[in-house]
Amino acid sequence: xxxxxxxxxxxxxxILAHSTHAGALKLKKGxxxxxxxxxxxxxxxxxxxxxxxxxSGDIEENAAADQITKxxxxxxxxxxxxxxxxxxxxxxxPGLFRVDAALVNAINAVDPAATIATLEPFERVEPGxxxxxxxxxxxxxxxxxxxxIASLARGRTALGVHEFAGARIxxxxxxxxSVKANVLxxxxxxxxxxxxxxxxxxxxxxxxxxxxxxxxxxxxxxHGSNDIVIAFGASAVVDAGDVVPAAIRKAGGIVHHxxxxxxxxxxxxxxxxxxxxxxxxxxxARSPKENGFDWVLDRLMAxxxxxxxxxxxxxxxxLLMEIPSRPQPRDPRPSSSRSDVAIAVLAAxxxxxxxxxxxxxxxFGGTSLIRRSTLTAIRAGGHQVxxxxxxxxxxxxxxxxGLNVVIAINRDYASGLASSLQTAIKHVPAxxxxxxxxxxxxxxxxxxxIDTMITRFREAGxxxxxxxxxxxxxxxxxxxxxxxxxxxFTLAGDVGARHLIERGDFPLIDVELGEAAAIDVDTPxxxxxxxxxxxxxxx
Numbered sequence: 152x153x154x155x156x157x158x159x160x161x162x163x164x165x166i167l168a169h170s171t172h173a174g175a176l177k178l179k180k181g182x183x184x185x186x187x188x189x190x191x192x193x194x195x196x197x198x199x200x201x202x203x204x205x206x207s208g209d210i211e212e213n214a215a216a217d218q219i220t221k222x223x224x225x226x227x228x229x230x231x232x233x234x235x236x237x238x239x240x241x242x243x244x245p246g247l248f249r250v251d252a253a254l255v256n257a258i259n260a261v262d263p264a265a266t267i268a269t270l271e272p273f274e275r276v277e278p279g280x281x282x283x284x285x286x287x288x289x290x291x292x293x294x295x296x297x298x299x300i301a302s303l304a305r306g307r308t309a310l311g312v313h314e315f316a317g318a319r320i321x322x323x324x325x326x327x328x329s330v331k332a333n334v335l336x337x338x339x340x341x342x343x344x345x346x347x348x349x350x351x352x353x354x355x356x357x358x359x360x361x362x363x364x365x366x367x368x369x370x371x372x373x374h375g376s377n378d379i380v381i382a383f384g385a386s387a388v389v390d391a392g393d394v395v396p397a398a399i400r401k402a403g404g405i406v407h408h409x410x411x412x413x414x415x416x417x418x419x420x421x422x423x424x425x426x427x428x429x430x431x432x433x434x435x436a437r438s439p440k441e442n443g444f445d446w447v448l449d450r451l452m453a454x455x456x457x458x459x460x461x462x463x464x465x466x467x468x469x470l471l472m473e474i475p476s477r478p479q480p481r482d483p484r485p486s487s488s489r490s491d492v493a494i495a496v497l498a499a500x501x502x503x504x505x506x507x508x509x510x511x512x513x514x515f516g517g518t519s520l521i522r523r524s525t526l527t528a529i530r531a532g533g534h535q536v537x538x539x540x541x542x543x544x545x546x547x548x549x550x551x552x553g554l555n556v557v558i559a560i561n562r563d564y565a566s567g568l569a570s571s572l573q574t575a576i577k578h579v580p581a582x583x584x585x586x587x588x589x590x591x592x593x594x595x596x597x598x599x600x601i602d603t604m605i606t607r608f609r610e611a612g613x614x615x616x617x618x619x620x621x622x623x624x625x626x627x628x629x630x631x632x633x634x635x636x637x638x639x640f641t642l643a644g645d646v647g648a649r650h651l652i653e654r655g656d657f658p659l660i661d662v663e664l665g666e667a668a669a670i671d672v673d674t675p676x677x678x679x680x681x682x683x684x685x686x687x688x689x690x
Contacts, residue, residue, distance in 0.1 A: 154290075155202075156200070160189070163185070173195030181290065203291065215236070215265065220240070223304050229243050236286060237286045240285070242279065242312045244315075246453045251310065255269060261303070265297075269310060316453075318451070320381060321355050323356070324359075324382075340640045346452070364401065366382060374402075381448075388418050404429055412463065439637060471581050492533060493533055496539065500541070509542065510683075521547050522551060527589075529556070530598035533605075541561040559578045567644045585631055607660050608632075616630065617662060621669040626669045627668060639651070
């Protein structure tokens with residue numbers, strides 16, 4: 152490829168390297184110059200442009216990106232159309248992302264002009280979430296680069312999504328006089344939420360005395376009708392002969408591994424009975440905060456085997472965030488790092504007052520409301536932006552194509568707002584100290600509004616609830632600290648977190664945002680007054 156300053160009379164058929172404005176003519180970067188373009192540029196007084204010309208043996212950027220993508224073997228992943236030298240790839244199923252890192256590294260080493268970027272291995276994904284992007288840097292590359300990459304990829308699966316296929320989970324909990332029933336109840340709620348987030352179901356629970364015999368009997372009973380058994384001991388496992396590992400063996404199973412190099416999560420037991428996994432859960436798994444138990448459970452529920460070597464390999468990156476309820480913090484010093492905040496865009500509702508249309512697909516200035524709200528969240532700098540979808544999830548997901556967000560599907564959206572709050576919490580990254588719950592139907596909110604609330608949250612030490620107000624009256628959005636996450640799983644039905652906020656357990660900071668905190672678009676009339684245009688539903 153020849154690149155550089157080119158005289159206009161020689162520039163027909165070349166690719167414009169930079170956007171160029173000449174009078175009324177506006178040409179975008181990547182535009183192929185036509186004879187008519189040359190005439191208009193000359194009329195505007197230009198004599199040269201910076202352009203690229205393909206040589207024999209070159210392949211233009213979109214064709215190159217498309218051919219490389221087609222050479223990659225993928226499963227449960229779809230590739231988008233090539234544009235500006237880029238092909239984005241999206242998950243087709245909910246599950247765990249898998250990538251051949253060695254292959255990707257080898258492809259990226261062929262030539263800096265052709266690149267592949269992916270998510271981390273074993274990251275949880277939802278349908279429509281971007282998992283990889285293939286990008287050609289210049290306007291064209293030699294075709295032999297594409298050939299070398301295709302040769303490397305031949306016969307190897309580059310990437311894919313191991314689907315969460317609806318695993319059935321049996322839960323066993325041992326008890327001691329010192330263990331309160333509400334602790335066991337909370338543990339069940341947390342595990343049910345984890346399992347539901349992986350599109351599975353807790354089908355049965357057994358509670359028994361903290362003894363080897365009683366737990367072994369429960370494991371045998373639960374394993375028959377379930378895919379995975381999770382066992383919580385009333386006391387921590389400190390030895391291979393302790394109650395949980397001993398019970399797995401007594402039930403006729405095998406203990407493959409005790410302990411893991413992930414903290415929190417060190418005290419996990421990995422076992423098996425008749426080919427089905429049995430997990431001795433560490434105490435930290437009673438909290439919804441990410442820990443080593445999640446890494447093992449996610450893989451097993453996606454049908455990915457977990458061997459001792461896999462557990463051993465989790466140490467790098469295995470130092471996770473502290474759990475506030477931990478009896479013995481690993482480091483008692485207060486954190487001095489800047490607080491991270493995730494933003495959850497709640498977009499699962501059914502628009503029941505919109506006469507059959509989905510208000511989130513209404514347009515404001517040519518942009519759908521759901522995309523507009525999500526862009527507001529992204530521009531506010533949330534550590535991670537999560538979009539909770541339910542009703543018309545496929546159409547809403549399509550409206551978000553190309554945005555760097557996590558799509559979280561609430562399959563129980565018809566039950567009301569509580570399920571969407573819980574779905575959002577399950578997708579908050581472990582590094583986030585709080586999550587802002589942002590209703591997707593509030594078009595007057597700006598990224599500056601959100602940034603103001605996040606700043607107040609950080610200034611208060613990331614320990615307070617921050618709520619938007621309008622003339623002193625409560626509004627939306629609301630920012631919840633991590634310490635309140637567990638309580639969200641006590642909610643049910645079409646209720647938000649209002650009573651949790653006003654219960655007084657956490658300091659409450661009200662931030663006046665004006666009418667933006669109160670404007671939503673629940674009816675066609677409200678949407679029209681806010682400046683939106685409602686799409687006509689298909690009949």
